[in-house]
Amino acid sequence: MSEPGTVPPAPPRVLVVDDASLVRLYYRGALERAGFAVDEALNGIEGLERVLTVAYDLLVVDVNMPKMDGFSFLRALRGREPPVRSIPALMTSTEAGEGDRETARSAGANFYLVKPVPEETLVAHARALVGRQA
Numbered sequence: 001m002s003e004p005g006t007v008p009p010a011p012p013r014v015l016v017v018d019d020a021s022l023v024r025l026y027y028r029g030a031l032e033r034a035g036f037a038v039d040e041a042l043n044g045i046e047g048l049e050r051v052l053t054v055a056y057d058l059l060v061v062d063v064n065m066p067k068m069d070g071f072s073f074l075r076a077l078r079g080r081e082p083p084v085r086s087i088p089a090l091m092t093s094t095e096a097g098e099g100d101r102e103t104a105r106s107a108g109a110n111f112y113l114v115k116p117v118p119e120e121t122l123v124a125h126a127r128a129l130v131g132r133q134a
């Protein structure tokens with residue numbers, strides 16, 4: 001709770017990058033209920049364009065997308081100048097192999113979650129990555 005006369009902090013801003021509209025809707029609902037401000041991108045190219053024009057506190061990125069997949073998106077992002085390259089990234093995918101997790105880590109993901117991601121898990125990881133408690 002903020003002191004009288006002070007402006008409360010802005011909610012953390014999240015970009016969800018996923019080509020599946022139902023997944024974006026699900027993530028948006030879960031994150032907005034938890035107090036995040038959410039934007040969406042349909043693929044890595046659109047996500048990169050948004051990241052270069054808006055300051056985000058967190059990225060939630062799918063692996064398999066047309067035009068630019070999540071791995072390529074994170075590699076391109078991590079090659080940029082600060083602060084863009086240091087935005088925390090939560091990668092999600094239906095791929096559950098250890099090799100997929102390692103590829104995500106080497107591309108620059110902070111966490112890798114296998115879909116379907118329960119709402120509580122998504123929110124807990126998002127809060128941890130932006131440094132906010134429940």
